[in-house]
Amino acid sequence: MNLKTTLLGAAAAVALAPAAWAERGADGHVGVIYWQAPSILNPYLSGGTKDIEASSLVMEPLGRFDENGNMMPFLVTEIPTIENGGVAEDLTSITWKLKDGITWSDGSPFTSADVKFTADYCMDPAGGCAQLSKFEGIKSIETPDDLTVVVTFKQPQPYPYSAFMGTQSPIIQKAQFENCMGAKAQECTDANFNPVGTGPFVVKEFKPNDVIQFVANENYRDPAKPAFATLTLKGGGDATGAGRAVMETGEYDIAWNLQLAPDVLAKMEEGGKGHVEAAFGTLVERIEMNLTDPSPDLPEGERATIKHPHPILSDLKVRKALSMAIDRALLTEIGYGQAGKPSCNLVPAPAIYASDNKECLTQDIEGAKALLDEAGWTDSDGDGIRDKDGKKLSLLFQTSTNAVRQDFQALIKDWWQQIGVETELRNINASVFFGGDPGSPDTFQKFYADVEMYANNFDGADPQAYLAQYRCDNEPKPSSQWAGENINRFCDPAYDAMIDELANTGELEKRAELAKKMNEMLTKDTYTIVPLVDRGRVTGVSNTLGGFKHSTWDSLLWNAADWYRKKD
Known part of the structure; x- marks a missing residue:
C-alpha cells in the first residue's frame, strides 16, 4: 500500500451541512467556557491548547480536519492531491489555490502574500515559534499570483499537509504582523491579543487570563454565518464549575475539557440543561x-x-x-x-x-x-x-x-x-x-x-x-x-x-x-x-446548541461558524 493512494488520494472536500438559520447573528449569543483561561491569541507564540483554540475563532488555516479526521478546505478551493494536480508526482511540492473574494475581518483582501508571510514569520530563527515543526522541510514558498501558493520541499514529502492545515497552523495577516518578526514577536501586544482574521468572529474585548468577548465578523465569506451575533469565551475557574455552567445552570453552551471523575459528570447531566460528549x-x-x-x-x-x-x-x-x-x-x-x-x-x-x-x-x-x-x-x-x-x-x-x-x-x-x-x-x-x-x-x-x-x-x-x-x-x-x-x-x-x-x-x-x-x-x-x-476529549454541550461537531483532530471550536440555536 502506497501513501499516494491511501492518503493523498483520499483527501476530499466534504460539504458542510446546510445552514439552519436565515441571517447572520439571528440567534443572539453563545457562551463557551474554558476553565483554562487564554492568555494570548497568537498560536505561534503559545503551545497551550486554550490559547490555540481560542484564536481559532478568529484565525483560520487553509484547511481543517473534521470530526472524522478528514481534511476539509476552508480558505482554498480544494485540498491538493496528486489526483487533482495539487501535489507533485514526486512529492516535492504542493500548490494551494485560494478561494477568490475572501477578505480579512478589516475588509482588506486575503492573498497568497499572507500565506507566505505566515511561514516566514514562524520560520524566523529569532522568533521562537511554538509551531516550528509544522514548517519542517520547506525549501521555498512562491506566490505566482494573489490566489496561488506553491510550497517546495527540500526533499519529497509524503505528508505535505503539516503547514497551513489545522488549528495549530493558521494564516496571520501580513499587514498586521510584518513589523513583529523575530525577536519583536513578543512585543506586538495589540496584534497578539487582537488579531485580524478570516474566521467567523472578531475580538471585541480581551482580558488576558479572564474573558474574551467576540462579535460576528461582518466580512465573513458566508453572509448567513455565523448564526450568533456575539460569543463569550470565559476562562478560569475549574472543570467542575465549567460543567455545571452548561449542564446544571445552562449559563453556557460548551464546557471544554471536563477532566472530571465519571460519577461527577453523570450527576451533572441530571441537571437536564446539557449532556456530555466524548471522543x-x-x-x-x-x-x-x-x-x-x-x-x-x-x-x-x-x-x-x-x-x-x-x-x-x-x-x-x-x-x-x-x-x-x-x-x-x-x-x-x-x-x-x-x-x-x-x-x-x-x-x-x-x-x-x-x-x-x-x-x-x-x-x-x-x-x-x-x-x-x-x-x-x-x-x-x-x-x-x-x-x-x-x-x-x-x-x-x-x-x-x-x-x-x-x-x-x-x-x-x-x-x-x-x-x-x-x-x-x-x-x-x-x-x-x-x-x-x-x-x-x-x-x-x-x-x-x-x-x-x-x-x-x-x-x-x-x-x-x-x-x-x-x-x-x-x-x-x-x-x-x-x-x-x-x-x-x-x-x-x-x-x-x-x-x-x-x-x-x-x-x-x-x-x-x-x-x-x-x-x-x-x-x-x-x-x-x-x-x-x-x-477521550470530554465536552459539556447545551441541549439547545445545534451544529456542534465534536472533533478531536482539530480545535474543539473548528466549526463555530455552523453553530445555531435549536428552535422549540
Whole structure:
C-alpha cells in the first residue's frame, strides 16, 4: 500500500451541512467556557491548547480536519492531491489555490502574500515559534499570483499537509504582523491579543487570563454565518464549575475539557440543561521528565537549559523506575472511567501508528526498587529517602490545578515514596501554567521543576510534525524567549535521523514502523516521556446548541461558524 493512494488520494472536500438559520447573528449569543483561561491569541507564540483554540475563532488555516479526521478546505478551493494536480508526482511540492473574494475581518483582501508571510514569520530563527515543526522541510514558498501558493520541499514529502492545515497552523495577516518578526514577536501586544482574521468572529474585548468577548465578523465569506451575533469565551475557574455552567445552570453552551471523575459528570447531566460528549483521538496525559537542571541555584538564563544536565533524571534507570512504580489502570479508573485507557504510547492513534508496547501497564514496585539499587541509589541514613554521592533522590512534581491531576499527583507521590523517592507536589493555575508569558517562572515550557504532568495532542491523523517536535535544538530556551516544542530538552542524533527518514518515506507501512520506533525511543527506550492515560476529549454541550461537531483532530471550536440555536 502506497501513501499516494491511501492518503493523498483520499483527501476530499466534504460539504458542510446546510445552514439552519436565515441571517447572520439571528440567534443572539453563545457562551463557551474554558476553565483554562487564554492568555494570548497568537498560536505561534503559545503551545497551550486554550490559547490555540481560542484564536481559532478568529484565525483560520487553509484547511481543517473534521470530526472524522478528514481534511476539509476552508480558505482554498480544494485540498491538493496528486489526483487533482495539487501535489507533485514526486512529492516535492504542493500548490494551494485560494478561494477568490475572501477578505480579512478589516475588509482588506486575503492573498497568497499572507500565506507566505505566515511561514516566514514562524520560520524566523529569532522568533521562537511554538509551531516550528509544522514548517519542517520547506525549501521555498512562491506566490505566482494573489490566489496561488506553491510550497517546495527540500526533499519529497509524503505528508505535505503539516503547514497551513489545522488549528495549530493558521494564516496571520501580513499587514498586521510584518513589523513583529523575530525577536519583536513578543512585543506586538495589540496584534497578539487582537488579531485580524478570516474566521467567523472578531475580538471585541480581551482580558488576558479572564474573558474574551467576540462579535460576528461582518466580512465573513458566508453572509448567513455565523448564526450568533456575539460569543463569550470565559476562562478560569475549574472543570467542575465549567460543567455545571452548561449542564446544571445552562449559563453556557460548551464546557471544554471536563477532566472530571465519571460519577461527577453523570450527576451533572441530571441537571437536564446539557449532556456530555466524548471522543478519542490523540490526547495523552503524560509525565515529562526534565533532562536539564532546573535548580534556582543556577544563574537565571542557565536554569533548565542543555548547558546543565539534570543531576538525577539524567540517569535512565531512575526515569524507568519512576515509570515502573505507577499503576496506570488505577489512575484511569479514578480519573476517567470509560473516557480513558491506560497507555504506554505518546502516539495512541491512528491505529496504524500505535505501538503494541504494553510493558508499562503492569505496576512493578519491587522491580523499581531493584533498579534503583542497581543504579546506586540507596537509603544510606535510614530516613526512607534514597541518596547517592550525598544527593537525595528528591523531586519537584508540578502540574496545573485540577481535581483529577491533584488526585494523580497524590497517588504517584505515594508510589514513588514506596520506592524511596521524596516528592514535593506543586500545582499552578492552568491559565498561567499553559500560558506563553516568557517572564513567568511557572509555565510548562520553562519547566522549572523536575517532572511535570499535562496532556496535548496533534492536528489531523499523521504524527510526523508531532514527533518532529523532539528534534535537537527545538527546546524552549532564553534565546527563543522560552518558546519551543521540545519540552524535556531531549536530544539524540539517532532520533533526528529518524525525523528526516520519516519525512522522506512514502509507503504507509514504513511510515508507521518509523513512527512506532520514534514513539518507543521517547517512551520505552529512554523514558523521557512517561505516558499515563489515553484520554477521550470530554465536552459539556447545551441541549439547545445545534451544529456542534465534536472533533478531536482539530480545535474543539473548528466549526463555530455552523453553530445555531435549536428552535422549540
